[in-house]
Amino acid sequence: MSILLYIIIGLLGLVVGYFAGMPIIKKQLQAQANLYLEEAKSKAEAVKQSKMLESKERFLSLKTEHDKEVQKRNSEIQISENRIKQKEQSLDDKIKTYKSKEDDLEKSKGQLSSQQNALARKENEVEQSRQQQIKMLEKVANLTVDEAKAQMIEAVKADAHTDAITQSKIIVEEAKLNATKEAKRIVLQTIQRTAAETAIENTVTVFNLENDDIKGRIIGREGRNIRALEAATGIEIIVDDTPEAIVLSGFDPVRREIARLSLHKLVADGRIHPARIEEIVEKTKKDIEQEIIEIGQRTVVDLGVTGLHPELIRIVGRMRYRSSYGQNLLKHSREVANLCATMATELGLNAKLAKRAGLLHDIGKVPEDDAETPHALLGMKWAEKYGEHPEVVNAIGAHHDEIEMTSMLSPIIQACDAISGSRPGARREDTENYIKRLKDLEALAMSFKGVDKAFAIQAGRELRVMVDSERASDLEVDNLSFEISQKIMKEMIYPGQIKITVIREKRAVNFAK
Secondary structure (H helix, E strand, C coil): CCCHHHHHHHHHHHHHHHHHHHHEEEEEEHHHHHHHHHHHHHHHHCCCHHHHHHHHHHHHHHHHHHHHHHHHHHHHHHHHHHHHHHHHHHHHHHHHHHHHHHHHHHHHHHHHHCCCCCCHHHHHHHHHHHHHHHHHHHHCCCHHHHHHHHHHHHHHHHHHHHHHHHHHHHHHHHHHHHHHHHHHHHHHHHEEECCCCCCCCCEEEECCCCCHHHHHHHCCCCHHHHHHHHHCCCCCEEECCCCEEEECCCHHHHHHHHHHHHHHHHHHHCCCCCHHHHHHHHHHHHHHHHHHHHHHHHHHHEEEEEEECCHHHHHHHHHHHHHEEEEEEHHHHHHHHHHHHHHHHHCCCHHHHHHHHHHHHHHHHCCCCCCCCCCCHHHEEEEHCCCHHHHHHHHHHHHCCCCCCCCCCCHHHHHHHHHHHHCCCCCCCCCHHHHHHHHHHHHHHHCCCEEEEEEEEECCCEEEECCCCCCCCHHHHHHHHHHHHHHHHHHHHCCCEEEEEEEECCCCCCCCC
């Protein structure tokens, strides 16, 4: 109890002491607060002064940069103003120059006008003088101006015609001299490197028999066997009095070959009746079709032609059984292919394409139906259908000038086709057409003025023309030879070339009595 009392008394003493010392502490705190306030004011003033100095420096820096920019812009403006002033000065000078030139031009126009007037007066004087001279010449010559003009025109026409013919002849001769040597070398070398055999075109095939007794078996009872054979093959079978032979007649060589082989098999087998005939003919057709494909394949392999469509290979094989003007079509095409390759090589062109076009140029001649389309256009259509090169397609279609030539290969194919067809012995011409061509040649020559006689000699390769010496001069003979050659080229179709020889001979005959 006493301890608690002492504690309470102590606490009371402390409380009394605290309240007794409060004024003093308060004064101390007030003094200390005033001190802190003064320090804060001084620091704020120092910060204020520092910021003001920084602001002034920033302002001065910006002002300096602005002044520099303004000065720079003023300088550029001054330069632009000076340039504009110079241009204005130059423009003013040019305007003054143009005005001066306009003044000079006006003066020149005035002078020119006076000169033109003087010239017009002189022209009138000259025209009057010319008219007077013309009238004097008309009186002297007893001809009007129109009559004199007509006479001069006729004279000039005659001289110009003669000179033109002479000049054209000279040009042709010069061209021949320049081109003939190289052309002959290429063509002769090409022909020498190519050889071909000659075939004769036929529409009939003779089938030989061991004896005439077989004819009856071929005819059959009431002709049933021969009718069945003709129906199956499409070939006319002629049984006549010719000993040990019958004739197979037809325009399709493939059908004739089928009929020939079928007959051979039937005669060898001995069983000849309609059912057997149909069986043999059908089998022979398949064999021939297979042989055609093999012939086509051998041909393209021999010539080195690759990538040919199977249908084109079959068409090439069919050419083996087709002849044109007595020339076997396949041999002709092979010959043309070799000629084209050689000539294309000599001329620096694609020899492979040339050989390909040469082989295919006549494929239109072996249609399986009676096509009315010209063979060149039909062949071009087939080649295009089966994906041939455009140059090959054009060469096939243009080798008879039925379409326009667009490739360098086209004239080569045309030339090689003519070389192969017109070489001696290549084709057989029937007598009637041969005689007609010779007569046409002679008649064409006789149609010219002054021609007395005309003779086609050397199988139509030369035309000799006899002229009347009283009706044609030596100069007219030269012109006549040229005109006949031009007319032959325009109006006639002929193989190779024709030499025209015009002969003018004057004979003086007297008698001594």
